[in-house]
Amino acid sequence: MEVTSLTWEDDIQMWRVVARSTTDGRIEETLANFVIAGTGGLSRPKIPAEQDLKGVRSFKGPSWHSAEWNHEIDLKDKRVAIIGSGASAVQIVPELANICSQVYTYQRTANWVLPQFNQEYSPLAVNAFKFLPGALWMTRLYHFYLVCARY
Numbered sequence: 001m002e003v004t005s006l007t008w009e010d011d012i013q014m015w016r017v018v019a020r021s022t023t024d025g026r027i028e029e030t031l032a033n034f035v036i037a038g039t040g041g042l043s044r045p046k047i048p049a050e051q052d053l054k055g056v057r058s059f060k061g062p063s064w065h066s067a068e069w070n071h072e073i074d075l076k077d078k079r080v081a082i083i084g085s086g087a088s089a090v091q092i093v094p095e096l097a098n099i100c101s102q103v104y105t106y107q108r109t110a111n112w113v114l115p116q117f118n119q120e121y122s123p124l125a126v127n128a129f130k131f132l133p134g135a136l137w138m139t140r141l142y143h144f145y146l147v148c149a150r151y
Contacts, residue, residue, distance in 0.1 A: 001019040001020065001021055001022065001028065002019060002020050002022055003017060003018070003019050004018050004019060004020050004027075005017070005018035006018075006035060009031070012031070014031045014032060014033060015031065015032045015033070015034075015035045016029065016030075016031060017029070017030045017031075017032055017035065045065035045066075045067040045068060047065060048083070048108075052108075053083065053108070066084075066088045066089075066092060067088075075096060075099055075100055076099050076100070077099075077100065077101045078100050078101060079100065079101055079102045079103075079104070080096055080100045080102070080103050080104070081103075081104040081105075081106060082096070082103065082104070082105045082106070083106045083108060084105075084106075084107070084108060085105055085106075085107040085111060086111060089105060093105055125139075
């Protein structure tokens, strides 16, 4: 379903959600107390161009983007290649490994992984965290800026 309209109905204190089916075009309308946007990065799939992925246009077998899964193709005992290693691949590859004869994964862009600082705190630091208000919070803030905020 693709949300086509989202309107706050002040008189009934609810959201009116209008959505269109992406498979058959059917329109549905729903009232909701809460709306949580979970569109994710794949709500508009980006298909690689020939210059980005050499040979993609000349490939003769069936292919599709994970956001537009082709349920008509039976992958049981097939050799399948997944291009990408992000969150979708993490979910798809293990399931495909259960049914396909072979699954190949190709990583186009490295996932961004930050270093972990899994240090053991000294007894002095542990006591500071217990008895000094804000000590743990300051340590977490320090690690946040050390690792995350710089990127």
